[in-house]
Amino acid sequence: MSEQNFDIVILGGGSGGYAAALRAVQLGFTVGLVEKDRLGGTCLHRGCIPTKALLHAAEIADNSRESSKFGVRSVFEGIDIAAVTTYRERIVASKYKGLQGLVKAQGITVIEGEGRLVAPNAVQVGDDRIGGKNVILATGSYSRSLPGLEIGGRVITSEQALELDFVPGKVAVLGGGVIGVEFASVWKSFGADVTIIEALPHLVPNEEESVSKQLERAFRKRGIAYKLGVRFQGVTQHEDGVLLTLENGETVEAELLLVAVGRGPVTQGLGYEEAGITIDRGFVVTDERLATNVPGVYAVGDIVPGLQLAHRGFAQGIFVAEEIAGLNPIIVEDVNIPRVTYCEPEVASIGYTQARAAEKYGADQVSSYEYNLAGNGKSHILETSGSIKVVRVNDGPIVGVHMIGARVGELIGEAQLAVNWEAYPEDIAPFIHAHPTQNEALGEAFLKLAGKPLHVS
Amino acid sequence: MSEQNFDIVILGGGSGGYAAALRAVQLGFTVGLVEKDRLGGTCLHRGCIPTKALLHAAEIADNSRESSKFGVRSVFEGIDIAAVTTYRERIVASKYKGLQGLVKAQGITVIEGEGRLVAPNAVQVGDDRIGGKNVILATGSYSRSLPGLEIGGRVITSEQALELDFVPGKVAVLGGGVIGVEFASVWKSFGADVTIIEALPHLVPNEEESVSKQLERAFRKRGIAYKLGVRFQGVTQHEDGVLLTLENGETVEAELLLVAVGRGPVTQGLGYEEAGITIDRGFVVTDERLATNVPGVYAVGDIVPGLQLAHRGFAQGIFVAEEIAGLNPIIVEDVNIPRVTYCEPEVASIGYTQARAAEKYGADQVSSYEYNLAGNGKSHILETSGSIKVVRVNDGPIVGVHMIGARVGELIGEAQLAVNWEAYPEDIAPFIHAHPTQNEALGEAFLKLAGKPLHVS
């Protein structure tokens, strides 16, 4: 049994934990970072990075299939899943190596092993007690299931889905949120028959309704089936497949069922409650500055209620390090965090939907404009359809931007500056967007809301 | 002989002219728009749009060729140039139809024919005199050549290059500027051997030097040959090719020579000088509010010295319409106009290069940071390399952003808001870029210049 002491102990080395660690050492603190598995956490090993590699392989497959449309003669012969795996693992391995090197170079002490909070200022790892003047909880999340739906065999979560060594012939996806639609998109591009089951009335139900509807239309065109507003009832597994029953009596047969119904916080059995930390439905409750009710203990990332996104965890990690350093960092609210769904077509948004803006500011205080990408030259060249909707407060700032279409994810950078700086469309109207780009479409939407539409990009 | 009178007469229906027309009618003016060829001008018919269609076909071809890297089995069998043409023409035709419909719907009177300025307030078209209280000159540009270098046969400009009905086996490109590198990129992707000859020491010589160097490295890797800092001497055509001689004694053989040495203003023989308008080396001289020296006569687009870009012409058209309406529009300087070169890899920039910023603000008043895309997850997934360089004034605003890498063109939207609003890196540092995107790399560069690098996207 040994004891080590640091200025800050961080429990969990995912996006939230390692970002906090990196910023903290930069600010002159000593840091002990406890990780039981691999630095980088969900995002690097089982989330953002490997899924986006699959989605890019999927794009390449689609391009190849549709190449004749663009005058390219190319014969699509299928997916070499072993090669996809090599590609995916190569990306992850290289980022993992980079992260390990960085963490080491910065002088962060990584403590390998499963940690448990044993006091407001100490984490126990095996026989060792790791003391910290401040403690940051960053234990992340796991794939949830539904009551009575057991994961195993042909009923899988995103972890197993990522590592499949074959392309299923027919697959059912339970949940039409971000993770569900991304896997559905990949599998369809890889050649599978896909059916999504979503209990809410829309795919990506947190997005602007018109975006959800357009995604549904695009998926229908791609031949991705979905059943909306219908709840899962049960599933049976047999030798070569699964049989799902839905509450409306319908059944779905498939080789595999992907359960993508959300992610739960990893907070049980880690000593949090014993240390007096307030937990609500498994999540760690914090104030808006990410402090728990126990002085000196902070929480970041997926265990904090709100958006479960890597860049949010990352930013929260930086925030808490700066907070502990007394730098009084600026809070960025969840609503001002960009959200990108990387299926084909992509979905990207920031700020309020029209409905939420109407609730907040009053329906008659809000206007919006939805620019159809049919009018955008570059989108036309990409043969994509979709739209960009901008929501503003009348005589007031831009409070929401909602986009759908191939590659729109990257447009969120401009949208987020506009929303985060509370710009008025009039502030952007005099600026000139590059032609022919997709971000011109954003420019057109701003122009329209500033009262000067031209519609000719 | 008839006479028609309008509030505003516009000579030339390209990007500059039609934008002015659309904004002017919106502001309540009557407009006569004189066009001798097709509405949309260079950009729509012979410039931006058709070249970007070719570049997208080129991307599809590259993807197909390299698909095995991503685990996609696809056999690239070549380019079907007739199908490329169909695709390209379909895009142009549809945008052309849209533009014609819009111009008509807005009540703009289009006068078909070649116009000539016959008075400060009148344009003659054949027998008809078109009077306007204000006149806007927007006659655009043409492909220039060099003294003694005649266009014809196997010596072509971008107009003929666009419409080739075959992929040349070997092609020489005179000029390593935007148009030259874009065609070089397309042809290489289509399977041609390409050699670029550029008299200046770098490709895209107006860009940040490090970007030029990276483009050269990328082109070398792609097998695109280039000769820099060497001047053209002469060319002879023979039955199945051309033979170029360079001033250093080297020779280059090819099937075709594309001359891409810049574009000259279309201002000769149009009555401009006779009407008393000051012309300098063929360009129409204006003040910063785009007024010529003759009251009531304005000029927009490629005939005005400066950047020859469609969106600049477009914005100038809008500006002049608003200026005539007395709306006192805000000037956007050329340096604050985004520039995108759509070759593979793409190049995008806005504001000052480091060298120009040092001249303007003093070398010790400027800092910069160049973020290597090797650290950016999404770029890694796209298997692209490149960088994002941000230039700031110390304790002052971001004054330049310079990017190279696949798909970076769309990132210019965020960069341009930062530069146009004179944001400090510290203003952006608290914001959270979506993970994993390429615009995170921009975020990292801003973070670094704000003193908080993390390098882990």
Next chain:
Amino acid sequence: EPPMRPERPRSTPPVRKLARDLGIDLVGLTGTGEGGLITRADVEAAASVTQAPVPEPT
């Protein structure tokens, strides 16, 4: 680690740009936004004072 720069009036870039366009110097203004942030309303209020109609000389 560069020090924070309290000497620079806190605002957002579009509001600073607006102030410049209206000829308002942010240094003289008191911000009414969160943490003393100078808001668009602060700038517009300052502009309406400076641009108050000047009586015609008689």
